[in-house]
Structures are given as C-alpha cells and as structure tokens.
Amino acid sequence: xxxxxxxxxxxxGSMLASVGGKAANLGVLSRAGLPVPQGFCVTTAAYRQVxxxxxxxxxxxxxxxAREALLGAEVPEHIAEAVLxxxxxxxxxxxxxxxxxxxxxxxxxxxxxxxxxxxLNVVGGQAVLDAVRRCWASLWTDRAHAYREANNxxxxxxxxxxxxxHMVDSQxxxxxxxxxxxxxxxxxxxxxxxxxxxxxVVSGSVNPDHFVVxxxxxxxxxxxxxxxxxxxxxxxxxxxxxxALDHQGACLSDEQVRELARLGDRVERHYGSPQDTEWxxxxxxxLWLTQARPITxxxxxxxxxxxxxxxxxxYLCLSVAQGLYRPITPMGMAAFRLIGxxxxxxxxxxxxxxxxxxxxxxxxxxxAFVDITPVLRSRLGRDVVPRVFDLMEARSxxxxxxxxxxxxxxxxxxxxxxxLRRLLRVVLRLGLPWRFVEAVLRPEAAxxxxxxxxxxxxxxxxxxxxxSSRERLDHVQRFLxxxxxxxxxxxLPVAGAGFVMLALVGKLLGDKLEPGQLEAVLRGLxxxxxxxxxxxxxxxxxxxxxxxxxxxxxxxxxxxxxxxxGELPEAVRRELAGWLARFGHRAVAEIDLGMPRxxxxxEHILGVLANYLRLADPQAAPDVQFARGRAExxxxxxxxxxxxxxxxxxxxxxxxxxVRALAGLRETPKFFLIQALAEMRRQLGQVGVELAAAGRIExxxxxxxLTVAEALAALDGRDCRDLVxxxxxxxxxxxxxxxxxxxxLSDGSEPEASAxxxxxxxxxxxxxxxxxxxxxxxxxxDPVGARLEPGEILVAPSTDPGWTPLFLTAGGLVMxxxxxxxHGAVVAREYGIPAVVGVAEATHRIATGDRITVDGAxxxxxxxx
Numbered sequence: 001x002x003x004x005x006x007x008x009x010x011x012x013g014s015m016l017a018s019v020g021g022k023a024a025n026l027g028v029l030s031r032a033g034l035p036v037p038q039g040f041c042v043t044t045a046a047y048r049q050v051x052x053x054x055x056x057x058x059x060x061x062x063x064x065x066a067r068e069a070l071l072g073a074e075v076p077e078h079i080a081e082a083v084l085x086x087x088x089x090x091x092x093x094x095x096x097x098x099x100x101x102x103x104x105x106x107x108x109x110x111x112x113x114x115x116x117x118x119x120l121n122v123v124g125g126q127a128v129l130d131a132v133r134r135c136w137a138s139l140w141t142d143r144a145h146a147y148r149e150a151n152n153x154x155x156x157x158x159x160x161x162x163x164x165x166h167m168v169d170s171q172x173x174x175x176x177x178x179x180x181x182x183x184x185x186x187x188x189x190x191x192x193x194x195x196x197x198x199x200x201v202v203s204g205s206v207n208p209d210h211f212v213v214x215x216x217x218x219x220x221x222x223x224x225x226x227x228x229x230x231x232x233x234x235x236x237x238x239x240x241x242x243x244a245l246d247h248q249g250a251c252l253s254d255e256q257v258r259e260l261a262r263l264g265d266r267v268e269r270h271y272g273s274p275q276d277t278e279w280x281x282x283x284x285x286x287l288w289l290t291q292a293r294p295i296t297x298x299x300x301x302x303x304x305x306x307x308x309x310x311x312x313x314x315y316l317c318l319s320v321a322q323g324l325y326r327p328i329t330p331m332g333m334a335a336f337r338l339i340g341x342x343x344x345x346x347x348x349x350x351x352x353x354x355x356x357x358x359x360x361x362x363x364x365x366x367x368a369f370v371d372i373t374p375v376l377r378s379r380l381g382r383d384v385v386p387r388v389f390d391l392m393e394a395r396s397x398x399x400x401x402x403x404x405x406x407x408x409x410x411x412x413x414x415x416x417x418x419x420l421r422r423l424l425r426v427v428l429r430l431g432l433p434w435r436f437v438e439a440v441l442r443p444e445a446a447x448x449x450x451x452x453x454x455x456x457x458x459x460x461x462x463x464x465x466x467x468s469s470r471e472r473l474d475h476v477q478r479f480l481x482x483x484x485x486x487x488x489x490x491x492l493p494v495a496g497a498g499f500v501m502l503a504l505v506g507k508l509l510g511d512k513l514e515p516g517q518l519e520a521v522l523r524g525l526x527x528x529x530x531x532x533x534x535x536x537x538x539x540x541x542x543x544x545x546x547x548x549x550x551x552x553x554x555x556x557x558x559x560x561x562x563x564x565x566g567e568l569p570e571a572v573r574r575e576l577a578g579w580l581a582r583f584g585h586r587a588v589a590e591i592d593l594g595m596p597r598x599x600x601x602x603e604h605i606l607g608v609l610a611n612y613l614r615l616a617d618p619q620a621a622p623d624v625q626f627a628r629g630r631a632e633x634x635x636x637x638x639x640x641x642x643x644x645x646x647x648x649x650x651x652x653x654x655x656x657x658x659v660r661a662l663a664g665l666r667e668t669p670k671f672f673l674i675q676a677l678a679e680m681r682r683q684l685g686q687v688g689v690e691l692a693a694a695g696r697i698e699x700x701x702x703x704x705x706l707t708v709a710e711a712l713a714a715l716d717g718r719d720c721r722d723l724v725x726x727x728x729x730x731x732x733x734x735x736x737x738x739x740x741x742x743x744x745l746s747d748g749s750e751p752e753a754s755a756x757x758x759x760x761x762x763x764x765x766x767x768x769x770x771x772x773x774x775x776x777x778x779x780x781x782d783p784v785g786a787r788l789e790p791g792e793i794l795v796a797p798s799t800d801p802g803w804t805p806l807f808l809t810a811g812g813l814v815m816x817x818x819x820x821x822x823h824g825a826v827v828a829r830e831y832g833i834p835a836v837v838g839v840a841e842a843t844h845r846i847a848t849g850d851r852i853t854v855d856g857a858x859x860x861x862x863x864x865x
Contacts, residue, residue: 003043003045003082004042004043004045004046004078004079004082004083005040005041005042005043005046005082005083005085005086006019006040006041006043007039007040007041007086008023008026008027008030008031008036008038008039008040008041009027009030009031010027011023011024011026011027011028011030011031011041012024012027012028012031015027016103017044017103018043018044018045018161019041019043019044019101019161020041020044020100020101020102020103020159020160020161021101021102021103021293022099022100022101022102022163022291022293023041023101023161023163024101025291025292025293026039026163026165026291026292027041028270029267029270029289029292032270034263034266034267034270034289035263035286035287035288035289036288036289036290037165037166037167037168037288037290038090038165038166039090039096039163039164039165039166040086040087040089040090040163040164041101041161041162041163041164042079042082042083042132042161042162042164043161044103044159044160044161046079046082046083046161046162047136047139047159047160047161047162048159049076049079050070050073050075050076050079050133050136051070051136051159053073053076054069054070054072054073055069056069056070056140057156059140060155060156061155063140063141063142063144063145064140064142066139066140067137067138067140067141068137070133070136070137070139070140071133071134071137073133075129075132075133080129083125083128083129083132083164084125084128084129086164087125087128087164088125090164090166093123093124094123094166094167095121095122095123095166095167095169095234095238096121096122096123096128096164096165096166096167097118097119097120097121097122097163097164097165097166097167097290098118098119098122098128098131098132098135098162098163098164098165099118099119099135099162099163099165100116100117100118100135100138100139100160100162100163101160101161101162101163102116102139102144102158102159102160102161103157103158103159103160103161116135116138116139116141116144116160117134117135117138117141118135118199119131119134119135120167120197120199120232120234120240121167121234121235121238121239121240122167122238123237123238124238127238128164131162132162132164135160135162136160136162138160139158139159139160152732152736165290167234168280168282168288168290169234169282169283170196170197170198170280170281170282170288171195171196171281171282171283172193172194172195172196172251172252172256172280172281173193173194173196173197173198173201173278173279173280173281173290174191174192174193174194174198174201174208174278174279175191175192175198175201175202175276175277175278175279176189176190176191176192176260176261176263176264176276176277176278176279177189177190177191177264177274177275177276177277177295178215178264178265178267178268178274178275178276178277178295179268179274179295179298179748180212180748180749181276181295181297181298182753183748183749183750183753184298184299184741184744184748184749184750184753185745185747185748185749186274186301186747186748187214187215187216187747188212188213188214188215188221189211189212189213189215189260189261189264189265190210190211190212190213191210191211191212191213191252191257191260191261192208192209192210193208193209193211193251193252194206194208194209194226194228194231194251195228195231195245195247195251196231196232196233196243197231197232197233197234197240197280198278198279198280198290199232199240200230200231200232202278205230206226206227206228206229206230206231207226207227207228207229208226208228209223209224209225209226209228209250209251209252210222210223210224210225210226211223211224211252211257213257213258213260213261215261215264215265218258218261218262220254220257220258223250225249225250228245228247228251229244229245230242230243230244230245231243231245256281256287259287260279260287263277263279263287263289264277267289267292271292271294273294273295274294274295274298275292275293275294275295276292276293276294276295277289277291277292277293278290278291278292298748299364299365299737299739299740299741299744299748299750300364300365301364301744301746301747301748302315302362302363302364302369302371302744302746303362303363303364304359304360304361304362304363304369304371305359311407311408312406312408312745312746312747312749313371313373313408313745313746314371314372314373314376314403314409314743314744314745314746314751315362315364315369315370315371315372315743315744315745315746316369316370316372316396316742316743317367317368317369317740317741317742317743317744318336318367318368318369318370319367319368319740320367320393320396320740320741320742320798320817321392321393321396321742322591322800323798323799323800323817323818323822323824324367324589324591324592324798324800325738325740325797325798326589326734326735326782327365327366327367327731327734327735327737328366328367328368328592328594329592329593329594329595329704329705329731330594330704330705330706330707330710330727331593331594331684331703331704331705331706331707331708331711332591332592332593332594332595332704333363333366333368333707334355334707334708334709335476335480335593335677335680336357336361336368337354337355337356337357337361338354338355338357338476338477338480338481338708339480339481339484339485340357340358340360340361340370341353341354341355341356341357341358341481342354342480342481342482342484342485342486343358343485344358344360345481345482345485346426346430346485346486346489347422347426348422348425348426354477354481355477355707355708355709359371360374364744365734365737365740366730366731366734367740369744372385372400372743373409375400376400376403376404376409377409377410377411377412377413378411378412378413378419379411379413379414379415379416379419380413380416380419380420380423381419382400382404382411383416385400386400386401389819390819391819391822392818392819392822393742393817393818393819393822393838394765394766394818394819394837394838395742395752395817395838395840396742396743397819399742399743399751399752400743402751403743403751430486430489430490431490432489432490432492432493433493435449435490435493435494436493436496436497436500439493439494439496439497439498439658439662440497440501440658443497443657443658443661443662444661446494446497446662447494447527447661447662447665449494450491450494450665450668453487453490453491453672454668454672454675456487457484457487457672457675457676458675460479460483460484460487461479461675461676461679461680462679463475463683469686469687469690469691469715470712470715472683472684472686472687473683473684473687473708473711473712473715475683476680476683476684476708477708479676479680480676480680484673484676487672488669488672488673491665491668491669491672492669494662494665494668495662495663495664495665495666495668495669497658497662498658498659498660498661498662498663498664498665498666499659499663499666501655501656501658501659501662502518502521502522502655502656502659502663504655505518505521505640505652505655505656505659506518508644508648508651508652508655509640509643509644509648509652512643512644513640515770515857516770516857517636517639517640519769519770519829520632520633520636520770521633521636521637521640521656521659521660522633522659522663522826522829522830523629523630523632523633523829523830523832524626524627524628524629524630524631524632524633524830525633525660525663525664525830526660526661526664527661527662527664527665527668528664528665528666528667528826528827528830529667529668529671530667530671530801530804530827531626531664531667531804531827531830531831533582533583533586533801533804533805534622534804534805534807534808534827535622535623535626535808536579536582536583537579537583537605537608537609537612537805537808538612538621538622538623538808539623540575540576540579540609541609541612541613543571543575544571544572544575544609545613547569547571547572548613550568550569550572551606551609551610551613552610552613556603556604556606556607556610556785557603559603559606559610560601560602560603560606563576563602563606576602576605576606579605580598580599580602580605583598584597584598584599584602585597585598585599585674585675585677585678585679586598586674586678586801586802587604587674587802588604588782588783588784588800588802588803589800589802590674590677590800590801590802591673591674591677591800593677593678593680593681593684593704594681594704594705596701597678597681603784603785604783604784604785604802605805607784607785607786607787608805608806610787611787611788611789611790611806611809612808612809614789614790614809615790615809616790617790620790620791620809622808622809622831625831625832626830626831626832628832629830629831629832632832633660637653637656637657637660640652640656641653641656664830666826667801667826670801671801674801681704684703684704684711685700685701685703687703687711687715688700688701688702688703688704690715691703691711691714691715691720695719695721696714696715696717696718696719696720696721697714697720697721697724698721698724702720702721702724702728705723705724705727705728705731706720706723706724706727710723738844741753761862761863762860762861762862763836763839763840763842763845763846763860763861763862764839764859764860765814765815765836765837765838765839765840765842765859765860765861766818766819766825766836766837766838766859767836767856767857767858767859768813768815768818768819768822768824768825768828768829768835768836768837768856768859769813769825769828769829769832769833769834769835769856770834770856770857771812771832771833771834771856771857772834772853772854772855772856772857773793773811773812773834773853773854774851774852774853774854774864775791775792775793775811775812775851775852775854776789776791776792776793776849776850776851777792777793777795777814777846777847777848777849777850777851777852778792778793778794778795778848779795779796779843779846779847779848780794780795780796780806781796781797781843783796783802783803783806786806788806788809788810789809790809790811791809791810791811792809792810792811793810793811793812793813793814793852793854794806794807794810794812794813794814795814795815795842795843795846796813796814796815796816796824796843797815797816797817797842797843798815798816798817798818798824799813799815799817799818799824799827803824804824804827807827807828807831807833808831810833811833811834812833812834812835812854812856813828813833813834813835813836813837813854814835814836814837814839814842814846814852814854814861815835815836815837815838815839815842816838816839816840816841816842816843817837817838818837818838819837819838822837824837825837834854834855834856835854835856836854836855836856836859836860836861839861842861846861850863851863851864852864853865
C-alpha cells in the first residue's frame with residue numbers, strides 16, 4: 001500500500017496519481033533546488049480509505065451529498081497519527097498552509113486553479129487534521145464538479161491528496177505568468193503583486209500592482225499600480241484577517257520585479273513550457289515559490305522550418321481562414337502538406353519532401369498555418385493580399401495591416417516589379433488570362449470547360465483493378481502533391497470573370513447605384529452547386545413529407561442506424577440514397593479528409609431533413625424564397641440597364657448577363673476538391689482495413705490518426721495502437737478549444753488580442769447580405785445534430801458548405817468569421833437571408849434565446865428593442 005504521507009523531497013513526477021498535481025509540482029520543484037517552503041503531502045491513499053468508509057463512490061453524481069459525507073467522516077486513527085507525526089517534524093505548532101491537491105489538476109489542458117479549497121495559517125495538530133478533512137470535502141464543491149464535467153474528466157476516478165506546507169508570513173505575494181496570458185507572447189513575464197498573503201491576488205479581491213517584464217533583457221515594459229485597498233495578514237495563533245491599506249507607490253522594487261522574472265524563467269526552463277506560478281516574499285526579503293502549474297490557455301507556437309533566424313515570423317491560420325475552428329486529423333494534416341507541396345512547386349518553389357510540405361507550412365494546436373512574413377514584407381504582397389481578405393475574411397485583413405508598423409515585418413522588397421514578374425509567369429503558365437477572356441466572351445463554352453475538368457478529375461482520382469495498400473498510399477501521395485493542384489486554378493477565372501463584370505458595372509454606374517443594388521444581382525444565382533445541393537435536399541423533404549412522423553419520433557442517430565440497416569420506408573431510402581449519390585462526398589469540416597463523409601454517416605443530413613419537415617409556412621419554403629430572389633435579381637438587372645442610358649445600357653446588360661451566368665460557379669472548385677479528398681479518404685479507409693486486420697491499429701478508421709509515412713511504417717510492421725490512442729486523446733482535448741487565433745506570431749503573440757476592445761452596444765461586423773430581421777438567436781458551434789427552428793437567427797463561429805442546409809430555414813445569419821465574399825456570405829445572399837459576418841466574439845456575446853436584430857446593410861447586430 002502507498003504510504004499515507006510523503007515528504008516533498010521524496011516526490012517526483014511519476015507520483016502524480018498518488019499525490020495529485022499540486023504536490024507533484026511542488027515535489028519536482030523542491031528536488032530541482034528551487035526555493036519551495038518545506039512540507040509534506042497526505043497522499044490519495046488516505047483520502048481513498050476515508051471516502052470508501054463514507055460511501056462517496058455512490059454519490060459522485062450528487063456532489064453536495066459527497067461533500068457532507070466527507071465532512072462528517074471520522075479520520076481513522078492510523079491516518080491521524082501519520083499526519084500528526086509529519087506535522088511535528090516541521091516544528092512545534094508551526095503555522096502551515098493546508099492545500100488541496102487533486103489527481104485531476106495542473107494538467108496540460110485544465111489547471112483546476114481555485115477549484116478546491118486552501119486553508120492558510122493553520123496552527124496545531126487538530127486544526128491541521130480538520131483542514132485536511134475539509135480539503136477532502138472540497139473535491140466535491142459544485143464548482144469543482146462542474147469544472148470536471150466541462151473537461152470530460154471521470155468523476156468516479158478523481159481523488160484528492162493534501163499538501164501541508166510551511167506558511168510563509170509574506171510581506172508581499174502574488175502571481176507570476178512566464179508568458180503573457182492575454183497576448184500569448186512568450187518570454188514576457190506578467191506579475192501581479194499585493195501586500196500580505198497572496199490570496200487577495202489569486203481571488204481577485206484587489207486591484208494589484210501589475211508589471212510586464214521582458215524576460216531576456218529584464219526591461220520592465222509596463223508598470224501599472226493598483227489601489228491595493230486591503231491585504232490579508234496572518235494572525236498569531238492561527239487564521240487570517242483582512243486589513244485596510246493606504247499603500248502609496250509600488251509594493252515591489254524594480255530589482256524584486258526582475259528577480260521574480262528570473263525565477264519564473266528558471267521554472268519555465270525546468271518544465272519546458274510556460275508556467276503560472278504563485279510566490280511570496282517573507283519579512284527578511286527572501287523570495288519563495290509556492291506553486292507552479294502549466295498555463296493552459298496559451299495557443300501553441302507554430303513549429304515550422306521557416307521559424308528560424310532573427311526576428312519574429314507571422315503565421316496565418318489556414319484552418320480558420322477556411323471556416324474550420326476544430327482540429328484537423330493527422331491524415332488530414334498530411335493531405336494539407338501534400339497539397340501545399342504541389343502548390344509550392346506550381347509557383348516554382350522546390351520542395352525536398354512532399355510529405356513534410358513546403359517550408360512555409362506550419363502546424364500548431366492541430367491546425368494548419370502558413371508563414372505570411374514574406375507577404376507582409378513585400379510591397380506587392382501588401383497591395384494584393386489584404387484586399388483579397390477584405391472580401392474573404394475581413395478581420396484577418398485588419399490584422400495584416402496592423403502588423404505593417406512592426407519592425408520585424410518591415411519591407412524588404414519595396415519594388416513591386418520582381419513580385420509582378422513572378423506572378424505573371426505563374427499566371428501565364430497556367431493559362432489564366434485566356435480562361436478569363438473565354439469566360440467573358442463565351443460563358444457557355446467556359447461552363448462546358450468546367451464540366452470537362454470535373455470529368456478529368458474523376459478519371460484521375462480513380463484507381464483501377466485491385467491495388468495493394470502500398471499502391472493506394474502511393475496514389476494518395478502522388479495525386480495530392482502532383483495531379484490535383486494544376487487542375488483547380490484553371491477554374492478560378494471562370495467565376496472570377498463574373499465578379500469582375502460586377503465590379504465593372506459598379507464603375508460604369510457609379511453614384512447612380514442605390515445601396516444594395518449590386519448585391520441584389522447575386523440573389524438566386526444559377527450554377528451554384530452548393531445551393532443546388534441544399535434545394536435538392538429541400539425537394540427531397542417535400543417528397544417524403546408523408547413520413548414526417550418518423551422524423552419527429554426518432555433521433556438523427558436512430559434514423560441513420562435504420563437507414564444503414566435498410567429499415568426505413570423504401571421511399572425514404574430511395575430518395576436519400578439518390579441525394580447521397582451526388583452529394584454524399586461532402587461533410588461538415590470537409591477539407592479534413594479524416595472527417596467522415598455524409599455517405600458514411602448521414603446523421604447530420606437526417607437531422608436537417610427533420611428541421612425542414614417542421615417548416616409550415618409555404619411562403620417561407622426555401623424554393624419559394626430562392627425563386628423570389630431570382631426574380632428580384634432579374635428586375636434589378638433590367639432597372640440597372642435602364643439606368644445606364646442608351647449608350648452604356650448595352651455594355652451594362654452584357655456585363656450583368658456574365659455575372660448571372662458565371663458567378664454561381666464560385667463553389668465549383670471546392671466541390672471538385674472535396675470529391676477528390678473523399679476518394680482519397682476511401683482509398684485510405686481500405687488501408688485501414690488491412691492494418692486493423694493485422695492488429696497494427698484497433699479499428700480501420702484509426703488510419704486517419706496516422707500520417708501517410710506512419711501508415712507506410714505500419715504496413716512494414718509497426719504497432720501504432722498506442723500512438724493512435726495518444727492522438728485521439730489529444731484531438732478530443734483540442735475539440736474543446738474555443739479560441740483559435742487568425743494570425744499568430746512566432747513568439748506566441750496574437751496581434752488581434754492587442755487590438756482595442758469594441759465599444760458601444762451594437763456588435764459591428766461586415767455587411768454580407770442586406771435586409772433587417774429581428775428574431776431569436778440560436779448559437780450553434782457544431783451543426784451536426786443542431787436543431788434550428790424556422791425563422792431563428794443562426795449565430796456561428798464560421799461556416800462551410802456542410803452548414804448551408806441550415807441556412808434554408810434560418811431567419812438571419814451572424815458569423816465570427818468571413819468577409820463580403822466568403823462562403824457563408826455568398827450563400828446567404830443567394831437565399832436572401834440578412835447576414836453580418838466577421839463579428840468578433842459573437843458566439844460568446846450572444847446566447848441562445850436572446851432576441852437580436854441583424855441589420856445586413858449596416859453590418860450590425862444589436863439587442864432587440
């Protein structure tokens with residue numbers, strides 16, 4: 001049996017399960033020679049014995065009863081004797097701090113800071129025993145129970161040890177972060193300090209002195225003095241009191257601030273990651289370290305070959321730019337690297353190893369990033385890229401421009417000519433100008449070319465015969481890195497020609513245009529494969545309406561099970577199978593080929609059908625709204641031609657006919673890309689079947705938690721089961737991350753976090769689709785299984801085509817991501833849904849059930865009057 005008590009100097013990192021996070025950290029720090037007050041730990045073995053006697057195991061879902069049971073339990077004599085003996089070794093009636101140390105705390109993804117209780121200045125053996133019992137009971141406070149629930153931690157498995165530590169009668173105490181928790185900047189210590197015990201700072205009951213220090217140089221970059229209105233002091237004989245203060249000036253000298261920064265640096269270097277520490281300075285001026293835990297809120301720094309040399313680098317999150325907040329599976333990331341290698345080669349940049357991707361590619365937090373430093377340091381890059389993002393993802397464009405004054409992003413290529421020459425060579429090599437001219441002059445021929453490219457793609461992705469797993473992996477690698485990339489760019493000038501023609505009309509008509517007229521031209525566009533997908537799903541719903549009761553009584557998961565088992569009514573099965581045959585390669589988060597396709601798991605689509613079947617108003621039917629939008633667009637075209645007058649009318653009419661004929665093809669390149677990724681997923685799934693049969697992975701789908709190189713190694717005999725289990729656990733943790741930076745610097749700074757906070761009541765974003773609607777908000781973080789009542793306003797972090805079936809019954813749309821021509825904005829316009837995109841923190845500031853007003857023309861979201 002594990003001993004009931006253990007001295008700090010006997011604790012190492014391997015004892016986490018028996019002493020808990022806090023005690024393990026203090027033991028590691030003590031053994032490393034860092035200034036930690038002397039103490040000991042009452043291990044989880046003691047808690048376990050008392051908890052079993054009190055019957056806590058049966059009460060884990062009723063925390064208040066578990067807490068009462070522990071508070072009422074007697075401490076067994078042998079446990080009490082062990083605690084009192086250790087306490088006596090610290091000295092006669094020495095003051096101690098008694099602190100909770102749970103097995104589920106100070107984890108890389110959850111700190112548990114403040115979730116269990118601490119008792120300060122405890123004096124005397126019986127008082128220590130009572131504090132130990134109260135610490136045990138604090139494992140079952142409502143806040144600790146709820147925190148574990150939020151972090152998916154097994155309530156029945158968690159246990160609690162107790163730290164008993166020599167009390168530092170501190171003159172000054174506080175908290176030190178070794179990285180800036182607000183901006184994310186590494187090597188920047190942030191210190192909060194207040195006279196007396198550190199409880200005032202930890203609890204947030206005072207405005208402390210605040211210091212920001214450059215760890216490398218010792219420069220104090222920021223000094224903000226708090227009012228320090230009160231302090232907590234130790235009382236003689238035990239306990240604490242709060243005393244009022246009238247403290248003028250800083251409670252730390254500059255040298256003490258720098259000494260704290262140096263101590264934090266030692267702790268960070270010891271652990272190899274940024275730390276959240278607590279500290280105290282005793283009456284003799286000695287600095288003590290009383291706690292250290294990982295900072296769990298920092299986003300990881302991108303790991304990239306380009307992240308070397310002097311100066312900081314800037315990285316754009318490709319995942320977020322594509323409307324994808326969730327992490328990407330390892331095989332999905334491997335596909336990104338291969339496609340990136342193909343794109344680099346296409347523009348003349350050599351790539352030594354396609355599996356590693358180009359040098360500018362980076363990964364952090366299981367999201368894809370690209371080094372945009374060369375863009376920011378180039379005159380041509382500054383001219384072009386932010387303007388593109390103004391249309392596609394406006395908030396990223398704002399961040400780009402904010403970095404122009406950063407010395408590390410200063411111009412190194414002030415001439416546009418070299419960049420223009422490189423760009424022109426690529427454009428000519430791909431034949432883009434001729435594709436553009438063909439689209440303008442012969443739109444029907446351009447659309448036929450798009451269809452042919454789709455056919456060629458289908459031929460290229462096919463793998464004939466009965467290939468081996470190695471041949472499948474080779475096909476995936478070769479296709480993604482060489483065959484796919486040249487096909488898709490040739491599609492871009494076709495839809496692009498439509499939007500250029502729209503801009504030309506804007507120039508020709510100038511101030512004759514009324515607000516929203518150009519946008520109205522884009523309503524009800526033909527040839528948009530995404531809107532066709534959604535409208536065909538609506539048509540499917542109308543054809544199976546007689547089976548609506550089935551969709552009311554069964555969940556989407558149950559419907560999916562019955563569909564795959566062939567147990568749904570024949571008409572429903574036939575209709576759904578036909579729709580999936582054309583669109584089943586799509587999915588939510590579909591750019592990650594590790595994500596199951598709708599043809600594999602149709603729960604989401606069946607849930608959307610259930611939503612559609614609840615729509616009772618015929619005038620709100622999606623096909624009626626789409627037809628209404630198309631009629632409005634045609635009326636607007638006629639009005640603009642008439643407004644142009646006899647001389648310009650013909651040109652305006654021709655230009656607008658191209659807009660209507662071509663702009664809807666904007667979604668086609670991605671549609672083809674997802675078709676290709678779905679076929680690559682199918683090939684990899686077959687590899688997974690072989691690896692699972694050989695026992696190298698547990699299940700066939702585990703292959704998507706390997707990379708291509710690792711799958712090859714598994715075919716050679718490597719057992720990857722432990723690796724997959726570790727990857728899945730990490731992936732599940734990342735799924736809970738809510739905040740992903742658009743742009744991240746190589747020192748961990750998030751430029752957007754340094755921007756001034758928005759003021760005023762209305763939330764401001766980018767106008768995406770005009771119109772004004774007031775309704776009930778529905779905040780949706782994941783569309784799978786989401787239930788959106790007809791007319792509700794959809795509030796989402798971002799959207800991709802997998803979300804758009806929800807648009808058909810939405811009364812309005814609010815997104816944290818996007819620009820005027822982002823995917824969500826385009827589809828919302830075509831459906832005539834008022835929409836505002838690029839609204840910072842929308843999913844945090846709006847709650848489901850709130851009544852809000854979305855003004856698509858003004859680009860604002862506000863509380864309804």
